Amino acid sequence: MLHPSYSDLMKVVNSEVEPGEEKIVNSRYSIVMATAKRARQIIGGHEPMVKVKPGEKPLSIAVDELNQGKIKILGEEEEED
Template sequence: MLHPSYTDLMKVVNKDVEEGDTKIVNSRYSIVMATSKRARQLIAGDLPLVDAKDGEKPLSIAIDELNQGKLKILAENAEEEE
């Protein structure tokens, strides 16, 4: 089981969204894609944004970074605008 849960991670990501606005993350798929992309960055040599324990797996670090608000997930349309 994933700790924190998908719903907890979705709440963290969407916490700054005003009521009535479109949420940044609407599904578990978005959480999985964001954390897996970050895990690949960590594997490639990026430094963790949180304190990582020795032997901690990149995916666990990515999930912890997201949970602590160190990562920001951009909405798909925001990426297209840049």
């Protein structure tokens, strides 16, 4: 089981969205894709933005970064800019 839960992660990601605006993340799929992409970056040599516990795997680090607000998921419009 993922800790924090998908719904908790979605709340963190969407926390800066104003009422009435479209949410950045509407599904678990978006969370999975974003954390997988960040985990690949960590595997590729990017420095983690959170304290890493001995033996912690890249995906767990990516989830922790997202939960702590260290990384952001960009909407489609923002990615194109």
